[in-house]
Amino acid sequence: MTVESGTEIGKVGVIGLGTMGAGIVEVFAGGGLQVVGVEYSLDLVEAGRDRLRHSTERAVRRGKLAADGRQALLDRVTFSSSFDDLADCDLVIEAVSERLELKREIFRRLDEIVGADGILASNTSSLSVTEIATATARPAQVIGMHFFNPAPVQRLVEVVQTVSTSEEVVAAVVALAHRLGKHPVVAGDRAGFIANALLFGYLNRAVTMYENGHVSREDVDTAMRVACGYPMGPLALLDLIGLDTAVEVLATMYRQTGDRLYVASPLLGQLVTAGRLGRKAGRGFYTYESAGSGALVDDARTPVPRSVAHDVTRVGLVGSGAQVKAVGAMLEAAGVEVRRDSTAADCDLVVAAASGVPVIELAVAAGRPSDVVGMNVPMPDSDVVQVVRTVEASDAAVESAASLCLAAGRTPVVSADRAGLVVDALLFPYLNDAARMVESGYTTADGADAAMKLGCALPQGPFEVLEEVGLGVALGKQWAIYDEVREPGLVPSPLLVELVTAGRGFRD
Known part of the structure; x- marks a missing residue:
């Protein structure tokens, strides 16, 4: 494939066949591409092959995939423990653990093996694609292609463009994502890209709110689920993600930005130190029946159920x-x-x-x-x-x-008795963060809305919420939240202030 010619990407390679990597293999093969899946050992190769088999078997049982379609998908995939088998791929994507030096070493090797026109992509969710690209002699052909888990189900793909990535490569990857039935959103190479940058700031604020005794764990989760229609409350979601993973993501984002929003709440670090990593450990903010279970059991912090009985007339x-x-x-x-x-x-x-x-x-x-x-x-x-x-x-x-x-x-x-109480104190700073993101030229209102709806399963994107409540109302609430604590990160977005003054919206 020659990027400049606009030829379709026909053969792809995937390095790393864990849950995410095997899912990406399934997406590519399901889209009709020839796929080479690579791992570091034959045992890991077989484990990746098994993940693909089991996932496609489930898809057949659930009526998502025909039996003959499953076989055709599997026939399009070859597995290997050698990077050399990636030489003729049009695009290679890595889906290994979030370790910068590991990814840089992979890209250095790919730069030597993959053809000169080949695109090198990273599935990183938080690391700098620019830093990864410097390990190669082809930074114009390095791009982020961030799938969300589970990759066969989630439609969002964040296409991360560095200052060096060519427009032709961006166009080719966007076209590929559409071909796969995904919804690509182009973003700049900033910490956390779009979805994680907005999500983890919100989650970290929720932990701080709970840690400070502002609200109970049950009530903060109930507030955001019931009032905002979120699929999970913030603390329950952190337990699902893994508290150790959250701390690592926040640390990476803070290193890249210096923004105190991403300084992990002390409570997060303490829970990780205590081995309370969330569902996978059986304990996190909540306690579960067993490690890996999502079924809650009562613990010392479980409140007594509230009663409807009262003597108020x-x-x-x-x-x-x-x-x-x-x-x-x-x-x-x-x-x-x-x-x-x-x-x-x-x-x-x-x-x-x-x-x-x-x-x-x-x-x-x-x-x-x-x-x-x-x-x-x-x-x-x-x-x-x-x-x-x-x-x-x-x-x-x-x-x-x-x-x-x-x-x-x-x-x-x-x-x-705090400004914003629970719902507004979490919702409006998140909306303000989204406004700052658009203000920086990092993404668009449409891009941010798509990222949060498709990547995080929220019922509305941040700019849809802003349009519904009114920019003037949002600005007033954000000023009230800022005025109480005078935290610089809570200052209303200058663009939001300007638009309210002008009587315009983000999409005008």
Whole structure:
């Protein structure tokens, strides 16, 4: 294949036949390409061959692949323990462990073996493709081609272009991804590319929130699943990824960027040191039935189930804005009498509709701070109600408020009295990170949306969320979160500020 000629890639090589590498072999062979799968020993070759056989057998059982199609796919794959068998490949991709020197050594060898027109690709998820490319004499033909696990199922492929990668190589790899039925998103060579850069910042913030006692592990996970529609909560997702893997990814991203967002929460490191690596170890943030199981079992941190029973008959409601209406409707659905503002004194419980003002200020003004809790409905169509626990609120008041939520058919999440509570405090900094990414020219709004929906299975991309809530609302919430802690990484994106001022959107 000559890249400049636009000839289709017809033969590919895959180095590393673990779970990811074997999956990439299956994708290429399923797309009609001839594939050479290479490992370092015959034992590893056989293990890779078995992974491919078992995966395609499952696909046949599930009706995803016909039996004759499976055989044709397998016939297109040859296996080897010799790099020399990659010499006539049009493209070779490595899928070995995330060790920079190992990948550089592989690329040095490939540079000597693969034909002069061959494209060399890395499936790295966090390392610098530019650094890998410097091991070769052909940096213009080196590119990142980051598949997501499991590769046969996940549609996203991040195509990572370095400052040296030629446009012809980018076009050839994008065309190949389309041919394979994937959705390619082109990104610059930045730490974590798109999906991991946004995902791991969000996950790290969630760990810090839990570590600081802002919210329980169950409630932070429930909040993001139920309010935002995420498939998993952040702590449960980290257990699935592996806490050791998360620490390694964050460390790599911090080394490349110097951004404190990627300094792993101390709790992550402590859990790894203790051997609590997540599901694969049977313990992480949660405890599981056995190593590798996803079934949870109770442990010392498992909370007592909340009860719908309560002895509240009258609730005083204070505050202003749209939250008063939303919280008031929820309380009425719980079957209690709701008294507002000046009539709130003679009540069993006082609820402050939390909408930007610290609840403790309203609690002190009410003259009975131990009986005052905050409530916030973060999303109009969500079942979640955030119950705000101030430093003065009694346990009885907090539990009564949670019980009222249950009585109304809602899902209570208890949070400390902090800017953004749980949902906004995790959601809007993530949206701000995405805005900064586009501002830097690193990707587009469409690219970021596709990456997060296809790569992380989120129901909406960050810019779809921004368009739904409104850029002005998002900017106001981000300023409030920044103002509380003055962390430089939380300063609103200048592009977001500019667009709000101009009355424009990210796609205008």
